Amino acid sequence: MPINAVLDIKEEYPLYGYTEPVTLQEVKDYCKIDFDEDDTLLTLLITAARENLEKYLGVSIVQKNLTVIVNNEDGGIEIPYGPTPDAIDVTTILDIDGNAIETQWILITGNDFKQLQLPCWPLIQMSYTARYVPVWQSLTEGGVVLPQAIKFAIMAQVFFNYDNRGEAGNVGRGYVNTFVCDAAKQLCNKYKRNTELSL
Secondary structure, three states: OOOOEEEEEEEEOOOOOOOOOOOHHHHHHHHOOOOOOOHHHHHHHHHHHHHHHHHHHOOOOOOEEEEEEEEOOOOOEEOOOOOOOOOOOHHHOEEOOOOEOOHHHOEEEOOOOOEEEEOOOOOEEEEEEEOOEOHHHHHHHOOOEOOHHHHHHHHHHHHHHHHOOOOOOOHHHOOOOOOOOHHHHHHHHHHOOOOOEOO
């Protein structure tokens, strides 16, 4: 029986870079840190926390260019790691041999989190841009505004990682580098997508 699945994802950041959705000062205020000695560490932890939450939630919190391979035999697979508010260039949708699929065989539905309805094929490659945007950007350019709960989840994860430094190898406590703490989960679980890597 066919099962839709995400088989592979390649992520590339824009050449001009990206801005983390929470600032160092916001994290320091959240964590009640009033000294500067750990600023470099906290900055690294912001990126690590955001990356962990992106994987956990199945979303792109910052802008990325994605190339994915999916199994869409059942049709209607959610295009992974959205939101994808921009129109998807159908010329980037290829079969497994790298040949462009004729546009009359392609059907994409949805708004912010789109689905590939057709073609119902086992191996399809597609490229697109996905991202949340800050409020100020949505006012001028449109896009899906990053929920405040995800911003607070990032800060909660930074606090957890900062407070539990040195515990990464302690499997007994259940903490590993990709662990998402309970506080972060409670804040952002309602934004979790049904994206699973089938690797």
